[in-house]
Amino acid sequence: MQDVAVCIPAKDEADRIAATVKAAQELPGADLVVVIDDGSSDGTGRAAREAGARVVRHSRNRGKGAAMETGAEAVRLLDEGRDQPRHLLFLDADLAETASGAAPLVEPVRAGEADMTIAVFTTTVKLGGHGFVVGLSRDGIRRATGWEATAPLNGQRCLTRAAFDAALPLAAGFGVETALTIDLLRKGFRVAEVEVPLAHRATGTDWRSQMHRARQFRDVARALAVREPAVARRLDRLRGSRP
Numbered sequence: 001m002q003d004v005a006v007c008i009p010a011k012d013e014a015d016r017i018a019a020t021v022k023a024a025q026e027l028p029g030a031d032l033v034v035v036i037d038d039g040s041s042d043g044t045g046r047a048a049r050e051a052g053a054r055v056v057r058h059s060r061n062r063g064k065g066a067a068m069e070t071g072a073e074a075v076r077l078l079d080e081g082r083d084q085p086r087h088l089l090f091l092d093a094d095l096a097e098t099a100s101g102a103a104p105l106v107e108p109v110r111a112g113e114a115d116m117t118i119a120v121f122t123t124t125v126k127l128g129g130h131g132f133v134v135g136l137s138r139d140g141i142r143r144a145t146g147w148e149a150t151a152p153l154n155g156q157r158c159l160t161r162a163a164f165d166a167a168l169p170l171a172a173g174f175g176v177e178t179a180l181t182i183d184l185l186r187k188g189f190r191v192a193e194v195e196v197p198l199a200h201r202a203t204g205t206d207w208r209s210q211m212h213r214a215r216q217f218r219d220v221a222r223a224l225a226v227r228e229p230a231v232a233r234r235l236d237r238l239r240g241s242r243p
Contacts, residue, residue: 011038171222174215176223
C-alpha cells in the first residue's frame with residue numbers, strides 16, 4: 001500500500017540529508033519523499049535531489065512551521081487524482097540512516113487507531129541543556145489538555161491529512177510541535193506516542209547550540225501564550241517588571 005509521503009524540513013544539512021532521504025525511501029508504503037530546503041546556504045537541496053527526493057526550496061529561512069506547511073502543500077498537489085490523500089510523515093533531516101526505523105509511527109495512523117503519532121526515541125543522546133525547553137512544552141501541554149507527553153518536542157510525527165489540515169495555520173518556528181499537540185487534542189483528534197529506534201546527532205553545548213535552544217524556548221513560549229491564558233498573563237507580568 002503506497003499511502004505515505006515523507007516530508008523532511010532541512011536547513012544546512014548537506015552532510016546528512018542524502019542518507020536520511022535514502023532511508024526514508026525504504027519505509028513501507030512511502031512512495032514520495034519531499035525535502036523542504038528552508039533557505040540553506042550549503043548543498044542541501046542538491047544532495048536531496050540527487051538522492052531521489054522531490055525538493056521545494058524557500059529562498060530564505062522561514063522556520064520549521066512554514067517548511068512543514070510548504071511540504072504538505074506540495075504533497076497535496078501531487079495527491080491530485082488519488083482516491084485517498086497520503087498520510088504525512090514528518091522527519092528531521094539529521095536522522096541519516098536511522099530514518100529507516102520510522103515505520104512504527106505510520107502503523108497506528110494507517111490502522112485508524114491514531115490521527116497523529118509522536119516519536120519517543122529509544123536511543124538517547126546528550127541533551128546539552130535541552131531539558132528546560134522540553135519541560136516548558138510538556139507542562140504547557142498538560143495544563144492545556146490534561147495529556148502528559150513524554151517527548152513533546154519530537155518532530156518525528158505521522159498525521160492523517162485531515163488532522164494536519166485541522167491544525168492549520170501551524171505555529172511559527174520551533175513552537176510547531178507543542179501547538180500541534182494542543183490544537184489536535186482540543187479538537188478531539190487522537191494522539192499517541194510510539195517508541196522508535198531513531199537518533200539525532202548529539203546536541204552541543206557551544207554558543208550556537210545555546211542560541212538554538214533560546215530560539216526554541218522563545219517559540220514554544222509564544223505558542224503556549226496564544227493557547228494558554230495563564231502563560232499570557234505571566235509573560236505580561238514579566239514584561240511589566242523589566243526596567
